[in-house]
Amino acid sequence: MEFAERVYRVVALIPEGCVTNYGSIARALGAPRGARMVGWVLSVAREDRNLPAHRVVNREGVLTGAPHFGPAETMKLLLQREGVTFIDDITVDFKKHYWDPASDPRVDGYFEFRDS
DNA sequence: AGTTTGACAGTAT
DNA sequence: GATACTGCCAAAC
Numbered sequence A: 001m002e003f004a005e006r007v008y009r010v011v012a013l014i015p016e017g018c019v020t021n022y023g024s025i026a027r028a029l030g031a032p033r034g035a036r037m038v039g040w041v042l043s044v045a046r047e048d049r050n051l052p053a054h055r056v057v058n059r060e061g062v063l064t065g066a067p068h069f070g071p072a073e074t075m076k077l078l079l080q081r082e083g084v085t086f087i088d089d090i091t092v093d094f095k096k097h098y099w100d101p102a103s104d105p106r107v108d109g110y111f112e113f114r115d116s
Numbered sequence B: 001a002g003t004t005t006g007a008c009a010g011t012a013t
Numbered sequence C: 001g002a003t004a005c006t007g008c009c010a011a012a013c
Helices: A003-013 A022-028 A035-044 A074-081 A105-112
Strands: A086-088
Touching: A003 A022, A003 A035, A003 A105, A022 A035, A074 A086
Parallel strands: none
Antiparallel strands: none
């Protein structure tokens, strides 16, 4: 299975009102040092995938990908609409809303068929 | 085919 | 703690 597809699947599992970071996703996929690749995948991802990509922020909780959501502030609004709180204009309360992909049993299955 | 550039993160200083 | 440095690897040039 392709790396990009695995990323899509994990992102799709992020619960509403939660956020996670790039490194955690990479780790959950068995690519501990692939944080930048995850970012790259999301940057080329189309919006037609219904992916909650706005729930992915960097490790500090900063909305580094906001520019990719069209108008500035769009990403922030999407999160606020789900109940995510901010500590400043571009930073979410990361500790409070953090969701670890590796902690979700559904993600474990993705290790099984990873290659190609 | 070599270089640059990312929606990053971990370690070292 | 706050920077600085380094690894990561797929694309576009």
